[in-house]
Amino acid sequence: MTLDYKVQIGEDEFVFSISGSRDSIRVSQNGESVPVDLREVGPGAYSLIVGEQSHFVTAEKDGRGLTVRLNGRSYPAVVESAGAAGPASRPRGEEKEVRSLMPGIVTRLLVQPGEFVKPGAALLVLEAMKMENEVRSHREGVVGTIHVEEGQSVDAGDLLVTLSE
Numbered sequence: 001m002t003l004d005y006k007v008q009i010g011e012d013e014f015v016f017s018i019s020g021s022r023d024s025i026r027v028s029q030n031g032e033s034v035p036v037d038l039r040e041v042g043p044g045a046y047s048l049i050v051g052e053q054s055h056f057v058t059a060e061k062d063g064r065g066l067t068v069r070l071n072g073r074s075y076p077a078v079v080e081s082a083g084a085a086g087p088a089s090r091p092r093g094e095e096k097e098v099r100s101l102m103p104g105i106v107t108r109l110l111v112q113p114g115e116f117v118k119p120g121a122a123l124l125v126l127e128a129m130k131m132e133n134e135v136r137s138h139r140e141g142v143v144g145t146i147h148v149e150e151g152q153s154v155d156a157g158d159l160l161v162t163l164s165e
Contacts, residue, residue, distance in 0.1 A: 038130060046130065096144075098135060098161040100154045104128030109150055111161075115143045123161050126154070141165060 037049040048055040048070075058069045066077045108125040111117060122134040123143070141163035148160050 040130065096139075096141070096163045097159055098123060098137065098163065100126065100135070100156055100158045100160055102126070102128045102133070103155045104133070104153070106148045106150055106152045106154060106160075107132065109146060109148075110134075111143045111146070113143050113146060117141060117143060117163070124148070135160060137161075137163065139163060 034051045039047045041047050044058050044060060046057045048057045055071055060067045068075045068077045104126040106124055107127045110122045110124055117123070117137045118140050119137060121137045123137055124135050126133050126135055144162040144164040146161050148154060154160065
């Protein structure tokens with residue numbers, strides 16, 4: 001599975017494609033692909049190895065996005081799915097199931113059964129590759145069944161939420 005992220009650092013904008021699993025990540029930009037190793041070494045602190053270069057990174061959330069410190073320098077950053085303007089789960093007809101697009105851990109449930117949602121409404125937060133991703137509804141409907149709970153690990157394709165008319 002490949003995930004595309006748009007990252008804005010200052011005035012510069014980058015699109016990265018991330019593929020692989022938690023143990024083996026590859027990142028490509030402009031067609032060039034490199035292996036990446038990202039390990040949390042403390043709260044908000046990471047060891048990042050890109051190709052053969054090692055970096056120390058910290059990341060803090062603020063009201064506008066993230067402040068990333070790389071090797072002692074600070075960069076304000078905004079990170080979003082490259083398709084963030086639309087729902088995280090892509091529609092296939094009138095599909096009632098919302099499935100995970102990536103492996104990760106459910107960190108927060110944002111809706112309850114019986115709740116009415118519109119297209120694009122945030123349903124839950126899934127942490128994947130050290131990033132929080134909102135899983136959004138692809139259609140209007142009522143939350144029927146929530147098939148996961150906070151703290152649960154999921155794989156790509158796992159059923160998360162079922163919507164009804």
